[in-house]
Amino acid sequence: MLEISNLHASIAGKEILKGINFSVKEGEVHAIMGPNGSGKSTLAQVLAGHEAYDVDLEKSRVTFLGQDLLDLPAEERARLGLFLAFQYPVEIPGISNSYFLQAAMNEIRKSRGLDELDAMDFDELLQEKMKMVEIDPGFASRAVNAGFSGGEKKRNEILQLAVLEPRLAILDETDSGLDIDALRIVSEGVNRLRSPNRAFILVTHYQRLLDYIVPDFVHVLYKGRIVKSGGRELALELEEKGYDWIRTEEDAGAPV
Amino acid sequence: MSTPKDSLETAAYEGSRVERSTREVEDLAKGEYKYGWTTDIETDTFPKGLNEDIIRAISARKQEPEWMLEWRLKAYRNWLRMDEPTWAKVHYEKPDFQDLRYYSAPKARKGPKSLDEVDPKLLETFAKLGIPLDERKLLAGVAVDAVFDSVSVATTHKEILGKRGIIFCPISEALREHPELVQKYIGSVVPTGDNFYAALNSAVFSDGSFVYVPKGVKCPMDLSTYFRINASETGQFERTLIIADEGAEVSYLEGCTAPMRDENQLHAAVVELIAHKDATIRYATVQNWYAGDEQGRGGIFNFVTKRGKCEGANSHISWTQVETGSAITWKYPSCLLMGDNSVGEFYSVALTRNMQQADTGTKMTHLGRNTRSTIISKTISAGRSDNSYRGLVRVMPKAENSRNYTQCDSLLLGDQCGANTFPYIDVRNTSARVEHEASTSKISEDQLFYCQSRGIGPEDAISMVVNGFCKEVFDHLPMEFAVEASRLLSVSLEGSVG
Ligand SMILES: Nc1ncnc2c1ncn2[C@@H]1O[C@H](COP(=O)(O)OP(=O)(O)OP(=O)(O)O)[C@@H](O)[C@H]1O
Ligand SMILES: [Mg+2]
Numbered sequence: 036m037l038e039i040s041n042l043h044a045s046i047a048g049k050e051i052l053k054g055i056n057f058s059v060k061e062g063e064v065h066a067i068m069g070p071n072g073s074g075k076s077t078l079a080q081v082l083a084g085h086e087a088y089d090v091d092l093e094k095s096r097v098t099f100l101g102q103d104l105l106d107l108p109a110e111e112r113a114r115l116g117l118f119l120a121f122q123y124p125v126e127i128p129g130i131s132n133s134y135f136l137q138a139a140m141n142e143i144r145k146s147r148g149l150d151e152l153d154a155m156d157f158d159e160l161l162q163e164k165m166k167m168v169e170i171d172p173g174f175a176s177r178a179v180n181a182g183f184s185g186g187e188k189k190r191n192e193i194l195q196l197a198v199l200e201p202r203l204a205i206l207d208e209t210d211s212g213l214d215i216d217a218l219r220i221v222s223e224g225v226n227r228l229r230s231p232n233r234a235f236i237l238v239t240h241y242q243r244l245l246d247y248i249v250p251d252f253v254h255v256l257y258k259g260r261i262v263k264s265g266g267r268e269l270a271l272e273l274e275e276k277g278y279d280w281i282r283t284e285e286d287a288g289a290p291v
Numbered sequence: 292m293s294t295p296k297d298s299l300e301t302a303a304y305e306g307s308r309v310e311r312s313t314r315e316v317e318d319l320a321k322g323e324y325k326y327g328w329t330t331d332i333e334t335d336t337f338p339k340g341l342n343e344d345i346i347r348a349i350s351a352r353k354q355e356p357e358w359m360l361e362w363r364l365k366a367y368r369n370w371l372r373m374d375e376p377t378w379a380k381v382h383y384e385k386p387d388f389q390d391l392r393y394y395s396a397p398k399a400r401k402g403p404k405s406l407d408e409v410d411p412k413l414l415e416t417f418a419k420l421g422i423p424l425d426e427r428k429l430l431a432g433v434a435v436d437a438v439f440d441s442v443s444v445a446t447t448h449k450e451i452l453g454k455r456g457i458i459f460c461p462i463s464e465a466l467r468e469h470p471e472l473v474q475k476y477i478g479s480v481v482p483t484g485d486n487f488y489a490a491l492n493s494a495v496f497s498d499g500s501f502v503y504v505p506k507g508v509k510c511p512m513d514l515s516t517y518f519r520i521n522a523s524e525t526g527q528f529e530r531t532l533i534i535a536d537e538g539a540e541v542s543y544l545e546g547c548t549a550p551m552r553d554e555n556q557l558h559a560a561v562v563e564l565i566a567h568k569d570a571t572i573r574y575a576t577v578q579n580w581y582a583g584d585e586q587g588r589g590g591i592f593n594f595v596t597k598r599g600k601c602e603g604a605n606s607h608i609s610w611t612q613v614e615t616g617s618a619i620t621w622k623y624p625s626c627l628l629m630g631d632n633s634v635g636e637f638y639s640v641a642l643t644r645n646m647q648q649a650d651t652g653t654k655m656t657h658l659g660r661n662t663r664s665t666i667i668s669k670t671i672s673a674g675r676s677d678n679s680y681r682g683l684v685r686v687m688p689k690a691e692n693s694r695n696y697t698q699c700d701s702l703l704l705g706d707q708c709g710a711n712t713f714p715y716i717d718v719r720n721t722s723a724r725v726e727h728e729a730s731t732s733k734i735s736e737d738q739l740f741y742c743q744s745r746g747i748g749p750e751d752a753i754s755m756v757v758n759g760f761c762k763e764v765f766d767h768l769p770m771e772f773a774v775e776a777s778r779l780l781s782v783s784l785e786g787s788v789g
Contacts, residue, residue: 083744087736109743110752118744125741129759138755139745146746178759195745 053259069256084109116202222247366483366493465501499529535570568603587646590618601633625654643676672708
């Protein structure tokens, strides 16, 4: 459903992604790991359509569900079924969580020719999803992420994921900053949403998450390139050995 | 920007208008002004120019008592000696006061006694503005006084109100039927010589609303005035006077629109509020006068003086305004906190775009003990517009334990617009606590991207972020008004950010 080939992107004149290649099929879970600053969040943001990044359109090709993703503005990517759970979720003061999510949901429904949900129907759905990710019902009327703790923001991203039911969800370090219970809740939420026609890309630093959500593939991103791909055992190997062996191999120009 | 304190002290300007249509935003063309049409109606219009004879003629048309004419003439003579203030951060060509008309009224079939007798063209005009005056279609829960150019054409729900002793009528009618009340209160908050435009208004005001809520009565519905400018080259000078007697409560809403014209039109109103002991007055404005075009041609000059007096102990006056229209807005709805424990509030959203200029804020004067005031100002600037908050908090020596909290936030859309904050603080009692917070920010790319990444389009995202920014103010509007204000913002913002 997602094919990325030779993706190059830069910000402030500095090239961050230097030729990314990989594809994701329906139902798959991919994990992306890699040292700090290697470009993981950049990749996630570029896929979601953040305009601050300059994508080299000559070289790069990304298709999602058969459409040229790089041609579409962010909101159309979302309507098509792409979702990004932010590493740093953004606060929108004065707009309630439920109003925000209802607006988002209805935009997506409208684009698919479906009827908009009214406040009552939406509220019912929201309550059910809040129960699923064990979020206090009071959060529905609080302003989007405003004054939420770090962990609450992450959980709120998962709530949005559960409500919007995208085809492809990219989770950028959703596990960072979660306590042990929250990690379990978030993972269970994701596992429940796993389905043959929905795929996930998990950006993470920790094997711990992958104990809960078992990935089909693991990729290592280093200096803007995917330098190693493998099955779940690659994550275990990284956990044990750290990134130094990859750094050494790469920086020595050794074949991967 | 050095604006002397006492120029603010002597001048307070304010504007007004309302809009209560339930039409869909989708009807609206890209941020275009939808009230720009005119009504073709036969009028009784005075020749251009201003002199004592014109004032006498206005007073005669209104069959006013002699003292009122004398009051007007005194104001006029005062005005002749005054200069137009120049301290606000706005630039415009001064109106030529001899090139204006001071009275224009639809030719009436001699003072309509009931709504059935109102000219259907006028009913139609207000219906088109979303203000049905027809008895069968009256807005539930809101009594409306509809003002067309210089006169009030209809006031609804008078009977229900009358049963509780509430007077809600055009001020011209109040002058005939309750002259003692008008005489007692008019000019008691904004004296005729208060400032240039207040003096002019006192001399030539033609109509406006009068409200009196008797002791202990809580007004059972919101009262509302809708101001419509129709005639060209005519100034609108309305005068509003609201009195809440001991323990009374009233909530008042005001809205305004005007046709699109290439020349500027003058609107110089005066609003006076008096809250006696334990009384509460809530005054809300949604101002949507025609703002001029992208090049800054045309639009209303909105120079208004609004002031409330918390006269009795525990009285409460709250001003809420949403200002989106007018080429120029000068208004400073203020509170004189005389009674002990009295409370003054000012909640404001001012949005400017294209070439609009707004210089608006408030003045809180603490005179009594334990008086409290709150000021929340949100300004949003787009295009090449200029938007200033100007406020004065003054604590007088006898105002023991007074408190003020002020918060001014500015949001910039684009980089050709301006936002300014001019807070003046004058504290003469050491037990007072005055807090001021201010922020200026550009609309955040990250917030917009976050909305977009959830499927919300860029214009809706902007409107969402801006509405969130204004929430604290909208929370103080009656529900119906809040919905309208939020729509008005969305419409005004369309196409504002490229
Ligand atoms: N606006 C910017 N201007 C300059 N450099 C930037 C900007 N944004 C990101 N970068 C740089 O791009 C590189 C990749 O950042 P990115 O956030 O994608 O890393 P990451 O792999 O997600 O790291 P982490 O594991 O710490 O989250 C970093 O070196 C970062 O400093
Ligand atoms: Mg990152």
